[in-house]
Amino acid sequence: MGELYKVGVIGWPIEHSISPPMHNAAFQALGLTNWSYDRMAIPPDVVGPSLRTLRDEGGYVGLNVTVPHKQAVMRFVKPDERALALGAANTIDFRDNTATNTDVAGLIDDLRANAVALEGEHVVVLGAGGAARAAVYGLVHAGAVVSVVNRTPEKAQVMLADLTLSAGIRGVPTRSLAEAAQDEVALIVNCTPVGMWPHEEACPWPDEVPFPYGATVYDMIYRPRQTRLMEKAEASGGRVIGGLGMLVRQGAASFAIWTGVEPPVEVMFQAAEAALAARQ
Secondary structure (H helix, E strand, O other), X not given: OOOOEEEEEEEOOOOOOOHHHHHHHHHHHOOOOOEEEEEEXXXXXXXXXXXXXXXXXXXXXXXXXOOOOOOHHHHHXXXXXXXXXXXXXXXXXOOOOEEEOOHXXXXXXXXXXXXXXXXXXXXXXXXXXXXXXXXXXXHHHOOOEEEEEOOOHHHHHHHHHHHHHHHOOOOOOEEOHHHHHOOOOOEEEEOOOOOOOOOOOOOOOOOOOOOOOOXXXXXXXXXXXXXXXXXXXXXXXXXXEOXXXXXXXXXXXXXXXXXXXXXXXXXXXXXXXXXXXXXX
């Protein structure tokens, strides 16, 4: 059988992750029978020692990193330019101890796969956490005109100031939801967890704020598949795209880094959908 290649995902908690079936289906489809992907629950206080153990004793080629470890792992690896700009890494290659962030590629690749125009378009990003930071970075580099709405404007301002220092991104304003609603908005990207299972009734866009007619909504949430925000967009004549594609495409980018092989994205989609359906 030859040498075994192990990869996986670390987080805390991690039981919810659908990355293992997604990657293992891709390995199987390509005949990479000596590759395997699993998930590991790593408490925040032992991230560094755990990385060393997995690399030096566990025989791991690389890892995906999810919450809450994306910032913490940066101290123990050699982050590339994108990971440094975002202050977070989600993909590690232990062979040279480098790390990158494929969340940006996951979002932008999925928007393009869904034929969403970005160049020169006005995009509103909801949120000010790590996902919003990756979204702003990717959208600005794709040529979009971006503004940020967050329940706590000060947090959004801190995020944007950090991006100015780390990535040279300037001129992205913070807005209130009411202000953003009055603009010619082409795309709204929800980077908040508001509306995620098990709180599907919640919506980051209150009923009292008019929804921009015809705006496309990209909701990073993928459970449920149809969020309240997406329903609101459809009722206002807009397109809606759920977040499963971003999850699949960021995983596909990691897959390519580890294996050097073009990933079977459609196979990964089907496996991710099946894993989600099994939880309903």
